[in-house]
Amino acid sequence: MYNYKLSKNKILKPTDIRDPEYFHKVVDCQYACPAHTPVPEYIRLIAAERYTEAYMINWESNVFPGVLGRTCDRPCEPACRRGRISDEEEPVAICRLKRVAADNKSEVKHLMPQIPEQKNGKKIALIGGGPASLTVARDLAPLGYEIHLYDEWPAGGGMMRTQIPAFRLPIEVLDEEVNYILNMGVHTHFNHYVSSMREILEKDYDAVFVGTGAPRGRDLKLPGREEADANVHIGIEFLASVAFEHLEKVGKKVIVLGGGNTAMDCCRTSRRLGGEDVKVVVRSPFKDMKASPWEIEDAQREDIPILNNMPPKEFVIEDGKLKGVLFGKVRAEYDENGRRKLIPTGEPDEFIACDDVMIAIGQDNAFPWIERDLGIEFGKWDLPVLDKVSFQSTLPKVFFGGDAAFGPENVITAVAHGHQAAISIHLFCQGDDVMNRPAPMTNLVSQKMGIHEWIYDSPVVDDTRFQVPHEDKVISLKDRKIEVELGFDEALGFKEAQRCLNCDVQTVFTTSSCIECDACMDVCPTSCITFTTNGEEEDLRARLSAPAENLSQSLYVSEALPTTRVMIKDEDVCLHCGLCAERCPTSAWDMQKYLYNVTKAEKCYQ
Amino acid sequence: MSYIKPTFRHPTLPKNKIGFAKADYEGKISTLCAGCGHDSISASIVQACYEMAVEPHKLAKLSGIGCSSKTPTYFLDNSHGFNSVHGRMPSVTTGAYMANRDLIYLGVSGDGDTASIGMGQFVHAIRRNLNMVYIVMNNGCYGLTKGQDSATADYGSISKAGSKNMFQAIDLAGMALELGATFVGRSFSGDKSQLVPMIKAAISHPGFAFLDVISPCVTFNNNNGSTKSYDFVREHIEATAAIDYVPPKAQISVAYAEGQSAEVKLHDGSSIHLSKLAPHWNPSDRNSAVNRLQAAKTKGEVLTGLLYIDPESQDLHELQNTVGTPLNQMGESELCPGNEALDSINSSFR
Numbered sequence: 001m002y003n004y005k006l007s008k009n010k011i012l013k014p015t016d017i018r019d020p021e022y023f024h025k026v027v028d029c030q031y032a033c034p035a036h037t038p039v040p041e042y043i044r045l046i047a048a049e050r051y052t053e054a055y056m057i058n059w060e061s062n063v064f065p066g067v068l069g070r071t072c073d074r075p076c077e078p079a080c081r082r083g084r085i086s087d088e089e090e091p092v093a094i095c096r097l098k099r100v101a102a103d104n105k106s107e108v109k110h111l112m113p114q115i116p117e118q119k120n121g122k123k124i125a126l127i128g129g130g131p132a133s134l135t136v137a138r139d140l141a142p143l144g145y146e147i148h149l150y151d152e153w154p155a156g157g158g159m160m161r162t163q164i165p166a167f168r169l170p171i172e173v174l175d176e177e178v179n180y181i182l183n184m185g186v187h188t189h190f191n192h193y194v195s196s197m198r199e200i201l202e203k204d205y206d207a208v209f210v211g212t213g214a215p216r217g218r219d220l221k222l223p224g225r226e227e228a229d230a231n232v233h234i235g236i237e238f239l240a241s242v243a244f245e246h247l248e249k250v251g252k253k254v255i256v257l258g259g260g261n262t263a264m265d266c267c268r269t270s271r272r273l274g275g276e277d278v279k280v281v282v283r284s285p286f287k288d289m290k291a292s293p294w295e296i297e298d299a300q301r302e303d304i305p306i307l308n309n310m311p312p313k314e315f316v317i318e319d320g321k322l323k324g325v326l327f328g329k330v331r332a333e334y335d336e337n338g339r340r341k342l343i344p345t346g347e348p349d350e351f352i353a354c355d356d357v358m359i360a361i362g363q364d365n366a367f368p369w370i371e372r373d374l375g376i377e378f379g380k381w382d383l384p385v386l387d388k389v390s391f392q393s394t395l396p397k398v399f400f401g402g403d404a405a406f407g408p409e410n411v412i413t414a415v416a417h418g419h420q421a422a423i424s425i426h427l428f429c430q431g432d433d434v435m436n437r438p439a440p441m442t443n444l445v446s447q448k449m450g451i452h453e454w455i456y457d458s459p460v461v462d463d464t465r466f467q468v469p470h471e472d473k474v475i476s477l478k479d480r481k482i483e484v485e486l487g488f489d490e491a492l493g494f495k496e497a498q499r500c501l502n503c504d505v506q507t508v509f510t511t512s513s514c515i516e517c518d519a520c521m522d523v524c525p526t527s528c529i530t531f532t533t534n535g536e537e538e539d540l541r542a543r544l545s546a547p548a549e550n551l552s553q554s555l556y557v558s559e560a561l562p563t564t565r566v567m568i569k570d571e572d573v574c575l576h577c578g579l580c581a582e583r584c585p586t587s588a589w590d591m592q593k594y595l596y597n598v599t600k601a602e603k604c605y606q
Numbered sequence: 607m608s609y610i611k612p613t614f615r616h617p618t619l620p621k622n623k624i625g626f627a628k629a630d631y632e633g634k635i636s637t638l639c640a641g642c643g644h645d646s647i648s649a650s651i652v653q654a655c656y657e658m659a660v661e662p663h664k665l666a667k668l669s670g671i672g673c674s675s676k677t678p679t680y681f682l683d684n685s686h687g688f689n690s691v692h693g694r695m696p697s698v699t700t701g702a703y704m705a706n707r708d709l710i711y712l713g714v715s716g717d718g719d720t721a722s723i724g725m726g727q728f729v730h731a732i733r734r735n736l737n738m739v740y741i742v743m744n745n746g747c748y749g750l751t752k753g754q755d756s757a758t759a760d761y762g763s764i765s766k767a768g769s770k771n772m773f774q775a776i777d778l779a780g781m782a783l784e785l786g787a788t789f790v791g792r793s794f795s796g797d798k799s800q801l802v803p804m805i806k807a808a809i810s811h812p813g814f815a816f817l818d819v820i821s822p823c824v825t826f827n828n829n830n831g832s833t834k835s836y837d838f839v840r841e842h843i844e845a846t847a848a849i850d851y852v853p854p855k856a857q858i859s860v861a862y863a864e865g866q867s868a869e870v871k872l873h874d875g876s877s878i879h880l881s882k883l884a885p886h887w888n889p890s891d892r893n894s895a896v897n898r899l900q901a902a903k904t905k906g907e908v909l910t911g912l913l914y915i916d917p918e919s920q921d922l923h924e925l926q927n928t929v930g931t932p933l934n935q936m937g938e939s940e941l942c943p944g945n946e947a948l949d950s951i952n953s954s955f956r
Contacts, residue, residue: 085614452607452640460612515836516796517641517824522649527616546616563840577612585641585824 011534012566014559017508020442023594025554026571027504029094032079034409034416036440036598037061039076039094040504044456046100047497049490054101056111061598062415063135063181064160066173069099070485071164073292073410081503084550085526085573090465092499093488100493102173108180113142113602115184120144122429125205127194130158131411132211132402134181135418139601140425141184148205149186152193154244156182159213159403160411162240163262165269166481197370197398207397207425210384211414214403216366220257220359224315228322228357232315235262235360242269242480251355254278255325257312258360259289264299266358271302272480278304279352281325283311284342285332298484301470302477311342313349315357324353363408383407390424390434391417399424419600426601438599447505447578447591454591456502458578466496502576506594509567511559513588520580520589521545526573529580534566544570611635622659631656633680643795643821643836644674644743648681650798651712651741654805655682658853665710666702670695670724673750673823674716674743682712693724696731699738706932707923710809711738718748721757721776732785732814737921739808739815742778743795745823746834753826764831779913780899782816783892788919789815790895791912794839795822800910803851803878807912810851810872813919820908839908846887846898846911847880870915880912889915 015022025031029039038057045054058065072095077083080091122145126133129151137147155161156178160169182188194200200208217234219225225232231251235258241247254275256267259282270278280299282289286308289296300306310327317323327350330342365383370376375395377385384393384400391399401421402414424434447455469486476482488496521529527546534540540555541548548555548570558567581589615629622628631652636645655665662684669675671692678687686709690698695713703711720728720742731740746759755763758778759771782790789811793801801819808815820839822828828835833842847868854875867881870889880889887898895914902909933941 084617086617089614459608459610460614462613515641515824515828516840517643517822517836518646518649518796518798519641522645523611523635525612526614527619546619549618562837573614573616575612575614577608579608579611579635582608583636583640583645585639 010536012537012540012555012557012568014511014566015554015556017556020440020596022554023444023506024440024596026506027594027596028079028081029076029092030504030596032075033062034075034413035062035419036416036596037076038504038595038597040500040502041595042101043092043094043097043497043500044502046097047457047494049494051101051104052106052108052111055105055108058098058101059108060600062412063138063418064131064177064411064415065098066102066177067160067169068412069095069097069102070169070173071160072098072412075412081501081573082499085575088464093465093468093496096468096485096488097493097497099487100490100497103487104490104493112180113184115141116144118144119146122146122206123148123204124425124429125150125200125203125208127200127208127210128158128212128402128404129153129156129188129190130211130213130402130414131160132404132414132418132421133158133209134178135415136209136211136401136422136425137184137186138181139419139422141181141186143426143602145429147184147186148189149182150189150192150194152191154190156188156190158211159236162243163236163265165239165242165265167268167272167476167484168265170481170483195369197374197376201374201398205397206429207399209421209425210370210398210400210404211402211418212367212404214363214365214408216364217359218362218364220312220361222312222314224317224322227317227320228315231322231355232357232359235266235358236363238358239265239269242273247273249274252276253354254356254358255352255354256280256358256360257325258282258362259284259291259306260360260362261291261295262363263358263360264291264295266360267299267304268302269480270356270358271304271477275356280304280306281310281312281327281352282306282308283330284340285309288332288340302473309342310350316351322354322357324351325357326351365404365407367404381407387434389420389437391421392424392428392434396428419598422601423599423604426604430605438604441595441597441599441603443595444506444508444592445595447593452582454505454578456505456591456593457498458502458576458591460501460575460577461498463495463499465499466492503574504594505576505578505591507556507569507574507576507580508590508592509556509558509569510588510590511561511567513586514558514561514567515586515588516561516563516565517585519583519585523579523583525577525579526575528570528572528574530568531561531565532568533564534560540568541570544568546570548572609635622656624659624661626656626659626662628652628656630662630684631660631682633678633683636677636680638673638676638680639749639825641824642673643745643824644677645680646795646798647741647743647801647819647821648677650795650801650805651681653798653802654809657802658806658809660710660809664708665712667712667714668695668699668702669714670716670719672716672719672748673745674714674821675719677714677743693719693722693727695719695724696727696736696740700731700734700736703736703738703922705934707737707928708932711736712809713738713740715740715742717742717744717746717756717758717778721778729781729785732782732787732816734922735786735788735813735919735925737812737814737923739805739817741805741817741819743821744778744818744834745821745827746832747823747827749823749826753823760833763833764829766826766829766832777899777903779816779818780896782818783896783899783914787816787914788813788916790914791816792818792820792910794820794843794908794910796836796840797843797910800845800849803849804912806851807849807872807876807878807915810874810876811915811919812873813916813921820910842906842908844884844902844907844909846884846889846909846913848882849912850879850881852877852879870917872917878912878915890917
């Protein structure tokens with residue numbers, strides 16, 4: 001007999017694949033998405049030219065596929081497994097594939113949920129018309145709720161309309177997706193700034209949802225600020241004025257202060273409103289900029305230099321008018337904890353002349369309209385005190401979501417909040433405990449089609465990431481409404497879709513069927529599988545076929561095999577190519593598609 | 607069915623000391639039955655060559671006919687290869703070896719290719735002590751023709767169809783010992799921890815290194831009653847000693863218990879460490895190996911591990927005192943010096 005030593009202490013327990021989160025975590029993109037959109041599922045549908053179905057999967061999950069396919073912060077992409085299988089590989093262009101589905105879909109109206117004519121007698125107020133509120137409406141209107149939506153602007157969409165420039169998000173795309181929801185019989189109260197929560201609460205609403213975002217752009221109180229006021233703009237206010245066509249021109253020389261995505265939108269918008277010499281100036285090093293790398297690239301492509309390590313000191317005024325900005329020079333030093341300090345270099349200050357300045361250095365929450373004696377408690381940074389799961393405030397009928405809940409995030413996070421708040425509101429209005437929340441829907445189905453055939457496209461292509469084609473710069477800079485990105489066409493979309501590794505097709509192992517022939521271990525291209533004696537995790541991770549150094553990725557551990565060894569699979573760089581299952585003589589390995597859906601309000605009482 | 611292996615490999619796997627990744631020693635994706643023991647042996651060859659940093663162009667893989675003899679397609683894609691006639695791998699290897707003594711010769715054969723049609727060639731390759739590794743992927747049946755008993759099927763072993771084998775088995779390892787092979791080992795495809803160091807030692811050995819590797823036929827000979835199934839071999843396996851291959855100049859990190867271990871030095875400076883020795887067995891004593899093999903057979907054990915090694919082995923070129931330069935690197939004038947030279951040789955015998 002084999003004589004394997006078996007450590008008695010702290011050996012790894014067999015993996016419980018019935019835990020819905022185990023395989024969910026393997027689908028890196030879906031796990032990283034705040035709304036947990038089933039990414040590989042819709043990418044396969046795009047490859048199959050089934051754009052409408054791909055769109056609807058997105059719509060169920062993230063409500064604004066056309067918007068997000070252009071503007072999402074895409075937390076899925078840094079998580080994408082493709083990006084770590086070799087040094088040269090980049091993630092699948094998940095975000096832009098979503099746009100392919102939106103661009104090529106056919107009519108979807110008949111696929112939208114039916115709105116019951118007979119209402120359920122409950123009334124909900126949504127304050128703010130952005131992505132969070134619209135998501136709540138999308139989830140509750142089909143259940144018979146009477147929805148009232150209040151917004152200070154003349155149209156719905158919130159920051160998607162006021163802060164995202166039209167050259168990144170055409171107004172028709174936004175209108176289409178906002179209208180799918182407003183057409184669900186939502187009572188809209190536009191051009192209606194809610195100035196008192198008390199007034200809202202005094203009306204007969206059964207619940208109130210606050211999705212008012214983080215509407216206050218930070219100002220920069222430097223010498224000369226007041227005198228220069230006519231030519232100094234707060235970034236998000238500037239973008240909103242442009243969106244609603246209150247502002248159509250800026251000076252030739254523009255300085256944008258700040259290094260986030262709003263700063264990128266401000267500088268690119270300025271280029272289209274007459275700005276010929278537009279500069280972004282950040283106070284810290286280039287690499288610390290908060291803007292997404294692709295937005296920085298897009299700005300640089302439009303001839304916008306980014307100057308770093310230059311904190312502004314003064315708005316320089318001449319003859320009562322802004323003449324430019326004076327900047328200091330610093331370098332960054334980091335202590336052991338990685339905390340940054342900006343140290344003046346001693347070089348002389350630099351004056352940069354300009355006609356206009358945009359301040360895009362961050363934004364804050366602001367609730368001046370919520371009276372503080374209503375029972376809604378506020379905590380740190382003047383943010384409401386909320387339950388992190390239910391989004392319920394200390395006044396039970398009031399719920400928060402989006403940037404209004406925990407501070408500025410992004411659209412996809414606001415959508416995720418909206419779905420969860422809708423569940424809470426539904427439970428609350430039905431008199432249930434808001435913590436009595438439904439489990440996610442999961443489904444695990446074998447992809448076996450024949451002896452060595454799979455339903456999914458298992459071969460792994462070698463293509464590197466495809467670039468989205470852009471409109472000619474000369475044309476796109478002429479008009480702020482001309483979209484810069486042209487999107488993948490169908491052919492390019494197919495090729496990019498084929499790069500997806502299908503991480504939702506799981507390698508499922510059945511210990512009792514395994515004869516320990518090692519075939520899976522031998523064939524695995526990325527050395528993920530090891531048969532070895534069990535042990536402590538740290539020890540095991542070091543002695544697998546390839547060391548499992550990515551601690552954020554799980555080890556899939558089998559029960560003990562007849563030789564007392566265990567099968568251990570490091571999920572980290574598994575290509576989901578299906579070769580282990582193809583070379584398994586007993587089908588101990590099987591490729592099974594795992595579908596994980598966050599349960600929405602509509603399923604609460606089904 | 608996938609015919610192409612993805613090109614991606616684990617990004618942190620190291621390169622060996624001559625700068626090759628393990629992938630550089632791989633071959634095409636196998637078309638043998640899923641779960642075939644032969645694939646594990648192929649993987650062990652890949653692992654051994656990668657770890658030993660064999661230069662791929664310095665190795666020739668040769669085979670005959672059969673499932674086993676298909677496997678050279680599945681390993682060492684960057685090496686020389688010759689897929690010869692059924693049972694004729696040893697003579698093709700002999701020719702290649704005579705012409706170029708500088709290559710490593712890795713012969714792969716099966717129980718049919720060796721113990722039946724190729725028996726005549728096999729025994730003479732042993733006698734001549736060709737400097738080669740000769741691996742028999744031994745599954746006890748003719749897998750390629752639907753699983754008839756082969757000459758190495760054990761007496762009484764039951765086939766998938768349910769019939770008992772009524773003939774005595776040829777024990778290839780015992781035979782190699784008898785014929786004076788200078789390196790004899792037996793292993794099991796399902797035990798890479800033993801097989802990989804054995805292949806490395808066999809490559810280092812200057813002379814005929816024979817490895818009889820039991821390799822279950824998962825399609826035709828993995829049933830109850832078969833003596834070459836995964837389950838049967840695992841239940842009856844015994845080893846002469848745990849084997850460890852230590853490359854030249856490497857430090858020995860494992861402490862071996864005294865009296866229970868032995869060290870065999872090889873010509874190239876590497877060595878084999880054997881620990882937990884079987885009683886009454888000495889790796890360099892042919893008689894003790896024969897006895898140990900017989901004793902295991904009587905007890906119904908499958909004896910694996912290194913059985914015998916002759917550290918003083920002299921291969922065919924040394925025995926014949928051939929010139930050091932490979933013959934294929936010589937020009938015509940050196941190889942055929944002409945009538946005058948022939949005359950002077952002839953005259954020297956007068």
